[in-house]
Amino acid sequence: xxxxxxxxxxxxxxxxxxxxxxxxxxxxxxxxxxxxxxxxxxxxxxxxxxxxxxxxxxxxxxxxxxxxxxxxxxxxxxxxxxxxxxxxxxxxxxxxxxxxxxxxxxxxxxxxxxxxxxxxxxxxxxxxxxxxxxxxxxxxxxxxxxxxxxxxxxxxxxxxxxxxxxxxxxxxxxxxxxxxxxxxxxxxxxxxxxxxxxxxxxxxxxxxxxxxxxxxxxxxxxxxxxxxxxxxxxxxxxxxxxxxxxxxxxxxxxxxxxxxxxxxxxxxxxxxxxxxxxxxxxxxxxxxxxxxxxxxxxxxxxxxxxxxxxxxxxxxxxxx
Amino acid sequence: xxxxxxxxxxxxxxxxxxxxxxxxxxxxxxxxxxxxxxxxxxxxxxxxxxxxxxxxxxxxxxxxxxxxxxxxxxxxxxxxxxxxxxxxxxxxxxxxxxxxxxxxxxxxxxxxxxxxxxxxxxxxxxxxxxxxxxxxxxxxxxxxxxxxxxxxxxxxxxxxxxxxxxxxxxxxxxxxxxxxxxxxxxxxxxxxxxxxxxxxxxxxxxxxxxxxxxxxxxxxxxxxxxxxxxxxxxxxxxxxxxxxxxxxxxxxxxxxxxxxxxxxxxxxxxxxxxxxxxxxxxxxxxxxxxxxxxxxxxxxxxxxxxxxxxxxxxxxxxxxxxxxxxxxxxxxxxxxxxxxxxxxxxxxxxxxxxxxxxxxxxxxxxxxxxxxxxxxxxxxxxxxxxxxxxxxxxxxxxxxxxxxxxxxxxxxxxxxxxxxxxxxxxxxxxxxxxxxxxxxxxxxxxxxxxxxxxxxxxxxxxxxxxxxxxxxxxxxxxxxxxxxxxxxxxxxxxxxxxxxxxxxxxxxxxxxxxxxxxxxxxxxxxxxxxxxxxxxxxxxxxxxxxxxxxxxxxxxxxxxxxxxxxxxxxxxxxxxxxxxxxxxxxxxxxxxxxxxxx
Numbered sequence: 001x002x003x004x005x006x007x008x009x010x011x012x013x014x015x016x017x018x019x020x021x022x023x024x025x026x027x028x029x030x031x032x033x034x035x036x037x038x039x040x041x042x043x044x045x046x047x048x049x050x051x052x053x054x055x056x057x058x059x060x061x062x063x064x065x066x067x068x069x070x071x072x073x074x075x076x077x078x079x080x081x082x083x084x085x086x087x088x089x090x091x092x093x094x095x096x097x098x099x100x101x102x103x104x105x106x107x108x109x110x111x112x113x114x115x116x117x118x119x120x121x122x123x124x125x126x127x128x129x130x131x132x133x134x135x136x137x138x139x140x141x142x143x144x145x146x147x148x149x150x151x152x153x154x155x156x157x158x159x160x161x162x163x164x165x166x167x168x169x170x171x172x173x174x175x176x177x178x179x180x181x182x183x184x185x186x187x188x189x190x191x192x193x194x195x196x197x198x199x200x201x202x203x204x205x206x207x208x209x210x211x212x213x214x215x216x217x218x219x220x221x222x223x224x225x226x227x228x229x230x231x232x233x234x235x236x237x238x239x240x241x242x243x244x245x246x247x248x249x250x251x252x253x254x255x256x257x258x259x260x261x262x263x264x265x266x267x268x269x270x271x272x273x274x275x276x277x278x279x280x281x282x283x284x285x286x287x288x289x290x291x292x293x294x295x296x297x298x299x300x301x302x303x304x305x306x307x308x309x310x311x312x313x314x315x316x317x318x319x320x
Numbered sequence: 321x322x323x324x325x326x327x328x329x330x331x332x333x334x335x336x337x338x339x340x341x342x343x344x345x346x347x348x349x350x351x352x353x354x355x356x357x358x359x360x361x362x363x364x365x366x367x368x369x370x371x372x373x374x375x376x377x378x379x380x381x382x383x384x385x386x387x388x389x390x391x392x393x394x395x396x397x398x399x400x401x402x403x404x405x406x407x408x409x410x411x412x413x414x415x416x417x418x419x420x421x422x423x424x425x426x427x428x429x430x431x432x433x434x435x436x437x438x439x440x441x442x443x444x445x446x447x448x449x450x451x452x453x454x455x456x457x458x459x460x461x462x463x464x465x466x467x468x469x470x471x472x473x474x475x476x477x478x479x480x481x482x483x484x485x486x487x488x489x490x491x492x493x494x495x496x497x498x499x500x501x502x503x504x505x506x507x508x509x510x511x512x513x514x515x516x517x518x519x520x521x522x523x524x525x526x527x528x529x530x531x532x533x534x535x536x537x538x539x540x541x542x543x544x545x546x547x548x549x550x551x552x553x554x555x556x557x558x559x560x561x562x563x564x565x566x567x568x569x570x571x572x573x574x575x576x577x578x579x580x581x582x583x584x585x586x587x588x589x590x591x592x593x594x595x596x597x598x599x600x601x602x603x604x605x606x607x608x609x610x611x612x613x614x615x616x617x618x619x620x621x622x623x624x625x626x627x628x629x630x631x632x633x634x635x636x637x638x639x640x641x642x643x644x645x646x647x648x649x650x651x652x653x654x655x656x657x658x659x660x661x662x663x664x665x666x667x668x669x670x671x672x673x674x675x676x677x678x679x680x681x682x683x684x685x686x687x688x689x690x691x692x693x694x695x696x697x698x699x700x701x702x703x704x705x706x707x708x709x710x711x712x713x714x715x716x717x718x719x720x721x722x723x724x725x726x727x728x729x730x731x732x733x734x735x736x737x738x739x740x741x742x743x744x745x746x747x748x749x750x751x752x753x754x755x756x757x758x759x760x761x762x763x764x765x766x767x768x769x770x771x772x773x774x775x776x777x778x779x780x781x782x783x784x785x786x787x788x789x790x791x792x793x794x795x796x797x798x799x800x801x802x803x804x805x806x807x808x809x810x811x812x813x814x815x816x817x818x819x820x821x822x823x824x825x826x827x828x829x830x831x832x833x834x835x836x837x838x839x840x841x842x843x844x845x846x847x848x849x850x851x852x853x854x855x856x857x858x859x860x861x862x863x864x865x866x867x868x869x870x871x872x873x874x875x876x877x878x879x880x881x882x883x884x885x886x887x888x889x890x891x892x893x894x895x896x897x898x899x900x901x902x903x904x905x906x907x908x909x910x911x912x913x914x915x916x917x918x
Contacts, residue, residue: 080612121695128696132608152599160565161601309847 012317015294015309017058022264022293026060033064038074042083054139055174056261058083062090075126083128086140092123093146120150131164138172141165145178149187158182171205173262174216184221194218202247208258210250213266215243216273220298223276237276244273245282253285267296272298275312283316330637330644332746336502340489340656341644345636349493350402351403352642353412353502355690356649357481358395360456360514361500364757364770366473368434368463370397373478375430377418381411393580394459395514396646397482399616401873405497416502419482424471431466438463446586449527449701450684452519453757456578464758464804483507488648490641513580513650521772524683526693532604533568533590535686538679542583544627545671549679550575550585551623552615552672556606557589565602566597577643585679596688604696607683608836611675615669631661632908705775706735708748714784726777726793727786732756733769735777751777755777763808765791769798782812902908 020026025044032041046056071088072191075225088111096119100112124147132139142159148158163181165172176197183189183197198214205211219240223231234240251257252270271286303310331342357370360568371392377399386409401411404459425641432833443460451457484504491497524538540546545834550573557571571589578584591599630636636657644654684701687693711729732752751771767779783789795803 039719121697124695125697128608129612132605132612134615135609137616147695148601153601155696156567156595156598157601160567160598164605263482 001198009313010310012310015313016292016304017294017296017305021236023261023271025057029057029060030064033061033067038084042081044255045083046150050135051169053172053174053261054137055142055172058087058090058139058143059174061087062094067091068095079129080133081135082137082140084132085126085133085145086137089123089126089130089140089147090143092119092126093143093150095119095186096150114194117149120147123149135164136168138165138169138175142175142178145182146176148181149178153187155182155189155193159244166191171201171209173210173213173260173266176201176211177217177262180214181219184218185225186221191222194221199243204251206252207250208254210246210251210258210260210263210266213269215247216266217298218250218270219244220269220273220276220301223273224301235273241277241279242268245278246278248274248282248286252289253282257289261313264290264293265297268295269298271316272302272312275316276302280316280319283312284319287313329656330640332648332654332658333496335489335496335500336568338484338486338489338502338504340451340496341641341648342489342490342496343492343641344494345492345635345638346494348402348489348640349405349408349497350400350638351408351412351489351491351493351497352645353399354488354490354642354645354649355416355482356395356486356512356513357397357509358393360394361460361481361511362458362465362831363801364453364461364464366465366469366477367461367607368466369469369474369477371434371834372427372430372466372469372474373397373419373422373482374399375433376422376424376426376474377415377478377482379423379426379430380414380418384411386411389598394456398642398651400642401739405493408491408493409497409500410503412500416504420503420505420627422478424477426689427469427471427474431469432510434463434466445527446535446684446688448519449525449686450520450537452899454509454772455514455517457517457519457774463725465758465820468805470718479505480507481511484836485509486511490645492638492641496507510577514533514582516578516582517772520684521864522699525686526678526687526698527701527703528689528691530689531686531688532593532596532688533588534600534688535586535588536603536607536683536882537584537586538683539578539582540585540675540678540682542577542579542581543675544585544660544745545667546585546678547575547627548620548623548664548667549610549672550587551676552625553587553610555619555622556609556616557587557603560606561589561602562563566593566600567598577646579646579652589690591880596603596691600687600691600693604693606679607676610673611680613673613676615672615676617669620669620672624667627664628661629659631664633676666754676902686781690803700845702773702775702875704747705734705750705771705773706736708736708750709752712790714786716784726786728779728786730797733777733779733794737776749777753794753799756798756802759798759803761795761803761805764812766809766812767791767794769794769841778813780813799833 018240020030029041029044032044041061045054048054048057066090068091071084071091075081075084075088095135096116099115099119100108123143127140127144127147131144134140141164144161145158145165148161158179163174165175169175180194180197181187183194185191185194195218198218200216202212221233223234226234248270252267257267264276267286267290271283271290273282274280274286292311294305296305299308303306324699330341333342334341359367359370362369374390374392374397378388381388384407386400386401386407387802388401390405391400392397399412399415401408401467403411428450440519443462445460448460450459453461480504484502484506485508487502487503500623540549554571554573556572557568561571568589568591573588574584574586576584576586587603589599607853630639633639646656683698685693685698694698708730709729711727711728711733712879714726714728716725727736727748732750734748734750737747751769755772756769757772758770760770765781769779770776779786779791779794781788790838
């Protein structure tokens, strides 16, 4: 079924993947970046209360095409601007991944890998300086978890970076999501450490926090790594079901679920995993909370994001 | 009661025209005779001659009761003694007399002692990567020159370096010893400091080595601030890697003045094998923190207070004497305690920050094997030469064009990697005859040429099929002074890729590696022993156990199976079958054991 057909067959509005729909400040940030108004951007981000996940704003800015053209001279002129170092570092990572493409490793050329690594090294050196200047700067550490992964610096090094961040920000969702990727077998980790970390993140966070979504995400990762019937069998296991339900009740389905930066993705992970498990009432609860808000991840794991979102939402709401 | 003289200052005087530093001290008298000569003044082919002179000069002291010692360093040689006044006088005069007339009957015995001493010593690696196979880099090499030194060579070295004009004496005691007279070889004026060479085209730089842990050194201006930087760095490394991270047991730094206006800051952190990546990452971050100007005032004060305690301690002057003697040999006058203290207390975090930036630019880092530091902005130190010589080409073994090849030209020799890179360039290790620091020469015809940049090339005529005429052309072309004749070796090496050379020859480790493009077995011989993998070890265990089991069954049948119910023919056949199965099972295990090493 095509995207248009899926949307047309549904009586509900199509999914809205636009980040600005959940967080209007995204539009403001993009406009400020387009106007190259660094002073306002800095003032805004520096003014966010301590504990805010600054990675959200950094990622939004790093997605702005061409922002590196004026950030590079800006960093050269102001080498102690931690935010500028971080945004430019994050942008270099994005440029590197654009060169690599998201294809499977065997379809990526040597030159593409070389391009990725060159940009990751540039990013890393900007970010080393950022975390050296301000060791409590969350967004720079979050990017350094990604550069450690791409440069294959090792499991302990990635964990060390997370620990440096967690010392100041113990329940940092963006950092936990990135580290979870590194801990999975696809990045030379193990299921034991990935599941362990997800559970640890759930239990150490307060009730209603978003961090429980890591449990849903690690089961989705595990599910994705399997083939054919193994996938369904995996999610049908009683202990898997129990874990996901426990995590949802502490986070996405908690009456005081915290809708901070990243909540759409967190809610979506539960919606997806409950749908795949066939737990339609809980999936429906998640979809109701989402309305038509959606994030690319995890729906891109299941197929074409808009199409799978609509199919699973409609199925859940019809029964649940 | 007589008033005590000011205890902490050094006084400059003379003994027989030799500049002498004196400090008041109680207890036994201490003294040192220091010469401006060391390993960095030698050449690779004469490496060890200074150390040999030091040993010979001390031989006649025999088994004296008082404490004495000698030390050969990069640019200085120290003779040190502690004892009663008459013992100190006897020692110093004895050393001087020996330097004038070395006991050459001891030459061969002292050479043996040096070899024993060397076998217990681990040569540091950073110097040869930083300076090459010359000057200050020589402290990283074995004392290859010792073996071939003749009495005249040693005497000449002593009479041109351990001279009256090239010495400084220091004394710590309640007075200058009576009747002291120092008669040293005459000779030229004071030796200038060794030239500082470089084998690093870019810095900061790094290289990978098998040992665990991270080691770094950096050249900075010799100053009190730099000394404090080393102290602050040690505290930061300990905090980040040991106390907070738990990745390291030891994190330490060292500060060594080169006495030429510069000093070497060295930093080290050990690591569990499983935590090497985190130690490297944490190390980089500690350095970055100091470079970014995060110098903790509390750390600075702690390090400063300790340094001040050393300056004001009761033995402060005595501790400073050997260093002050080295300074005097390089034309720098001794400094008063008050001056040193005021300089110490004037250091601010900004000064330490400036040192951190200076160190960042000159750093050389040794990272564990399998790790890199390019991601942190360090350039890989060269492990090959930028070009190869042209000349006659000798392929190893089958000559399929894919094997490493030896090129022998008019200017030098090159060992080229197995295959050229896509852009047509080929990695090569090249040693030019004119910049050849040493040639190791074995009676079986094998030669190893070591360039002043530290790159080395093995020329094995047997493995590469090099004719005698061509070999002779090498022997003629290399500088005669560079040749080191070695005794026969137990085994003539097969042609190997330069990389496996470095794995199998642990002594004399230099930067040879032309990275082979393919890891296949080099032609002309067996595959070099490679490290055994976990899977191979498991296979050895499984096949070993199975073959052991079958061997037991086969043995039992062979011994007890010849009963009346089976014919001898059946018994022979079945025994043979069982032994055959045993052999088949044992073969893979034996094969893995032969091909790999633990």
